[in-house]
Amino acid sequence: MxxxxxxxxxxxxxxxxxxxxxxxxxxxxxxMGVINLAHGELMMLGAYxxxxxxxxxxxxxxxxxxNSYIIVSIFLAFIVSGVVGILLEKTIIxxxxxxxxxxxxxxxGVSLILQQFxxxxxxxxxxxxxxxxxxxxxxxxxxxQKIKESINFKYFKFSSWIFAALSGVLTGGLISSTVSxxxxxSARNVDVTAPSWMRGQVEILGTAFPKTRLMIIIIxxxxxxxxxxxxxxxxxxxxxxxxxxxRQMSDCLGISTEKVDIITFGIGSGLAGVAGVxxxxxxxxxxxxxxxxxxxxxxxxxxxGVGNLLGTVFASFGIGIMTDLIGAGRLLSIWPDMPLPLxxxxxxxxxxxxxxVMIFALIVIFLQFKPTGLFPQKGRMVxx
Amino acid sequence: xxxxxRILAGLATASLAVTATSCGGGGTSGSFDxxxxxxxxxxxxxxxxxxxxTLVDTEKMAIEEINAAGGVKVGGKSxxxxxxxxxxxxDWPTFAEKSKKLIDQDGVPVxxxxxxxxxxxxxxxxxxxxxxxxxxxxxxxxxECSNNIFYTGATPNQQSEPAxxxxxxxxxxAGGDFFLVGSDYVFPRTSNTxxxxxxxxxxxxxxxxxxxxxxxxxxxxxxxxxKKALPEGGIIINTLNGxxxxxxxxQIQDAxxxxxxxxxxxxxxxxxxxxxxxGPEFLxxxxxxxxxxxxxxxxxxxxxxxxxxxxxxxxxxxxxPQESAYNMVYLWKQAVEDAGxxxxxxxxxxxxxxxxxxxxGPVEVMPNxxxxxxxxxxxxxxEGGFTILEETGVVxxxxxxxxxxxxxxxxxxxxxxxxxEKYRL
Numbered sequence: 001m002x003x004x005x006x007x008x009x010x011x012x013x014x015x016x017x018x019x020x021x022x023x024x025x026x027x028x029x030x031x032m033g034v035i036n037l038a039h040g041e042l043m044m045l046g047a048y049x050x051x052x053x054x055x056x057x058x059x060x061x062x063x064x065x066x067n068s069y070i071i072v073s074i075f076l077a078f079i080v081s082g083v084v085g086i087l088l089e090k091t092i093i094x095x096x097x098x099x100x101x102x103x104x105x106x107x108x109g110v111s112l113i114l115q116q117f118x119x120x121x122x123x124x125x126x127x128x129x130x131x132x133x134x135x136x137x138x139x140x141x142x143x144x145q146k147i148k149e150s151i152n153f154k155y156f157k158f159s160s161w162i163f164a165a166l167s168g169v170l171t172g173g174l175i176s177s178t179v180s181x182x183x184x185x186s187a188r189n190v191d192v193t194a195p196s197w198m199r200g201q202v203e204i205l206g207t208a209f210p211k212t213r214l215m216i217i218i219i220x221x222x223x224x225x226x227x228x229x230x231x232x233x234x235x236x237x238x239x240x241x242x243x244x245x246x247r248q249m250s251d252c253l254g255i256s257t258e259k260v261d262i263i264t265f266g267i268g269s270g271l272a273g274v275a276g277v278x279x280x281x282x283x284x285x286x287x288x289x290x291x292x293x294x295x296x297x298x299x300x301x302x303x304x305g306v307g308n309l310l311g312t313v314f315a316s317f318g319i320g321i322m323t324d325l326i327g328a329g330r331l332l333s334i335w336p337d338m339p340l341p342l343x344x345x346x347x348x349x350x351x352x353x354x355x356x357v358m359i360f361a362l363i364v365i366f367l368q369f370k371p372t373g374l375f376p377q378k379g380r381m382v383x384x
Numbered sequence: 385x386x387x388x389x390r391i392l393a394g395l396a397t398a399s400l401a402v403t404a405t406s407c408g409g410g411g412t413s414g415s416f417d418x419x420x421x422x423x424x425x426x427x428x429x430x431x432x433x434x435x436x437x438t439l440v441d442t443e444k445m446a447i448e449e450i451n452a453a454g455g456v457k458v459g460g461k462s463x464x465x466x467x468x469x470x471x472x473x474x475d476w477p478t479f480a481e482k483s484k485k486l487i488d489q490d491g492v493p494v495x496x497x498x499x500x501x502x503x504x505x506x507x508x509x510x511x512x513x514x515x516x517x518x519x520x521x522x523x524x525x526x527x528e529c530s531n532n533i534f535y536t537g538a539t540p541n542q543q544s545e546p547a548x549x550x551x552x553x554x555x556x557x558a559g560g561d562f563f564l565v566g567s568d569y570v571f572p573r574t575s576n577t578x579x580x581x582x583x584x585x586x587x588x589x590x591x592x593x594x595x596x597x598x599x600x601x602x603x604x605x606x607x608x609x610x611k612k613a614l615p616e617g618g619i620i621i622n623t624l625n626g627x628x629x630x631x632x633x634x635q636i637q638d639a640x641x642x643x644x645x646x647x648x649x650x651x652x653x654x655x656x657x658x659x660x661x662x663g664p665e666f667l668x669x670x671x672x673x674x675x676x677x678x679x680x681x682x683x684x685x686x687x688x689x690x691x692x693x694x695x696x697x698x699x700x701x702x703x704x705p706q707e708s709a710y711n712m713v714y715l716w717k718q719a720v721e722d723a724g725x726x727x728x729x730x731x732x733x734x735x736x737x738x739x740x741x742x743x744x745g746p747v748e749v750m751p752n753x754x755x756x757x758x759x760x761x762x763x764x765x766x767e768g769g770f771t772i773l774e775e776t777g778v779v780x781x782x783x784x785x786x787x788x789x790x791x792x793x794x795x796x797x798x799x800x801x802x803x804x805e806k807y808r809l
Contacts, residue, residue: 283631
């Protein structure tokens, strides 16, 4: 019983990392059909945001609130990755809708650019740049309707970009002069240390669980619930679903598909940022951190059934539990006196690398029989 | 305005510097009779750049020291050492290509280079076919002995064997069971094969073994295996590489696998540089085994650390691979001076038997092109260094490991033409 509980928890823990990483992709790739290879790098930006937030919270003014930096960084990471995602959509992906191969190449290029960016630009100025982007993209939308419609709106827009650039440079300079660790570019991996209340273990029903793992499960749960509510209950969620199902018809009915695309992509990217926070709690933060997850993300989305969030949830927990069952050789402890050839086989696959091989093989076999994944899309969209 | 002024100032300084060096260059070359150009080949870009660039820094420092002391004296003439730095780009075929370039195009008498075993294996055929000489500074899995490579890092019997012995006999977890964790490539697998044979000889038990694919940071299954295999604590031998260590130590601490609960990790790839990246708070109380540790309390060691900090910045640290790199430059210089020529074959003969008072203590080049070295076991402390617990005497290198089933009973000797790369003892 304890074994089952332990295995289930481990499976859920591994699965929730996969899920939080794949959730954004499930939206971008699943709902919009965009193959975004820069998804991992959007996660990486989220992880770096956590690192920057941690250092800023070490400043004397914010020191009393240090323990809460991880909560703040979840929101900041969502915004940072979301804004970079929106920029990506506006400049590159929008022109490439309907041509998956070009999107794939272009986003792969973007992923390389982003990796090199964090290597060779001091993080303080990177933060400044992101702040400029946020202000530049959102300030014009806050102007009153009258100005927006006026013929001189482009001048307003232009001047708000100047203001954005200035504030970006100022914050960049301010951060680099106060936090010396952020003032130099470095390709070195950096480290996020969880606040003390999140380190160590907590006892539930006699079994000890690592707190960081619990935190990641909670982050994942909240993200899944929030995104489900958003898609099913809000007006914009309804529009997103409408555009997913039938783009032309939605367009005819007066839904601004352009806006829907931006919002969908922004949210998908923002979720990648949240995943970055989760990942930064487990290992070190470096330019390649996202690349390690990207294959797993696509695997989860494809296995779950493209365009289906529920599928993604089931697929990631399924893979998580399988990883633990195979990788930790659990079957042996459930059934200790199984025949020798069988136990040898299980032992052979009971290492992390072999478990991965086994899981990929199982997924490939599964997709042979159900090419559309666990929960195939039904209805009109299939015909397109 | 401020920026443009800065640029102007920069330009002015640069032009001044150019004038200064051109004068200075003329001045210094006066005190030397000639120059000799050596090759330095490490990754300056890609994943290995962080580690390998520290070796470039150390080698440059050693060369500058030698030049400041009058250069290399060959046949009554003094030579100033100059160097060409090439980038292996963390890409193994590039290492082979750049080696060819350095040997054929630049005609260097010696190349100092490499870090990963994969890069060494890629370069080896180049040096053997051109009969050139590579100096390789990293602790590695051995099971190799080339006439064209000089290995200044530790072989497994100069690192992992004394460490295993210490863990099984004298550590707080003495007599406990072993669990082996490593990254999935040649060094951890070979090293663990040796450890398993040794633990068996000692009468201990290896209760589990797992390898993490490079780039993977999900260690949850490994943790549950460790907890299952070692419920009451025990010895963990860690040969994980680079960043995977961060994930491993963060997560085992959260899972309660700590020294206070009886779990002791012995590390073969964590030196001072890595401790500062991972964070001493995760590593305190665990162990490491190296030939050189920054905390060695001898004048030679202190001088080495001090000159490195002076040359490259007070926040820099020195570690075992850097010490090996430092030693090999000096050993090359001594061998050349003894041989009285830069010719490879003569230098190779003169190299064997060279002694050097290294920062770790005396080292000597053995007939198998490896170094005899001292082994130290250290406990990682809160300051991010090692508290040295014990020190062996000088340990002779075994190019062919005597505990590995495939090489038991073999040795290497390049001074005797009848013996060569691999002969039966």
